[in-house]
């Protein structure tokens with residue numbers, strides 16, 4: 248069985264890697280993922296300056312997944328550029344960028360471009376947890392402006408992290424925006440489902456502190472939405488890769504994401520709860536499913552979802 252993925256000049260020995268935000272804020276966490284069975288590594292979204300993020304509690308596991316309103320805590324972009332400069336592993340490294348303003352994002356990307364490193368940026372258009380800041384990906388005109396400025400200023404291949412969309416008109420509108428930018432080589436679908444509210448019955452309280460308890464949902468809650476976004480963009484985007492993210496906790500969901508069209512698959516909530524051994528387990532489960540179905544390689548079923 249061959250579970251490797253080759254794309255954009257990179258080779259991944261496994262189709263699995265971490266979702267930005269999970270196991271990737273510090274060097275220590277990044278090294279755990281790099282030394283794990285993951286096929287790649289992505290850093291925590293970064294800003295110009297270090298950020299402490301939102302007040303705690305800001306992450307909670309629930310029976311059906313997770314809710315988080317971290318508030319973009321990170322060590323500042325130079326920390327991650329330093330990590331990238333010292334990075335020598337053949338395992339691909341992606342840098343997630345989420346400047347507080349478009350200018351900040353362009354500043355970070357310009358410095359990344361100047362370093363001529365092999366790592367690709369995943370520009371975050373979808374953080375749902377900055378009080379007062381709407382998710383850029385839900386504003387099609389603003390997204391187009393940002394992609395235009397990034398294409399001009401960064402002028403190298405890049406990707407974006409998209410929020411979930413819930414309406415065919417929005418899939419079409421965002422695909423039209425994305426298709427206008429040839430340097431945009433991949434999209435990661437999806438970020439957390441924004442601004443859910445988890446309530447604890449006993450305490451009669453929200454379970455996280457920021458934003459009156461509103462936070463991004465991950466895990467089982469989001470799998471069907473994630474799969475829909477992967478399939479829709481895999482069909483609507485011309486000559487771009489779609490990275491799946493959302494609800495992956497076993498080989499079954501990884502298989503579904505690839506069947507829906509995902510080139511590779513990120514793991515968030517499950518990785519946060521289980522640790523990096525999740526990559527070994529999920530990969531083994533995916534291999535077992537492929538074995539049972541008679542598939543030798545991922546491209547034998549990638550994007551082959553049937554409809555009724």
Ligand SMILES: O=C(O)c1[nH]c(=O)[nH]c(=O)c1I
Pocket residue numbers: 268292315316317318319320345371373374375376438439463
């Ligand atoms: O609150 C966060 O730090 C966060 N949380 C998410 O669920 N997605 C994001 O893109 C971010 I930047």
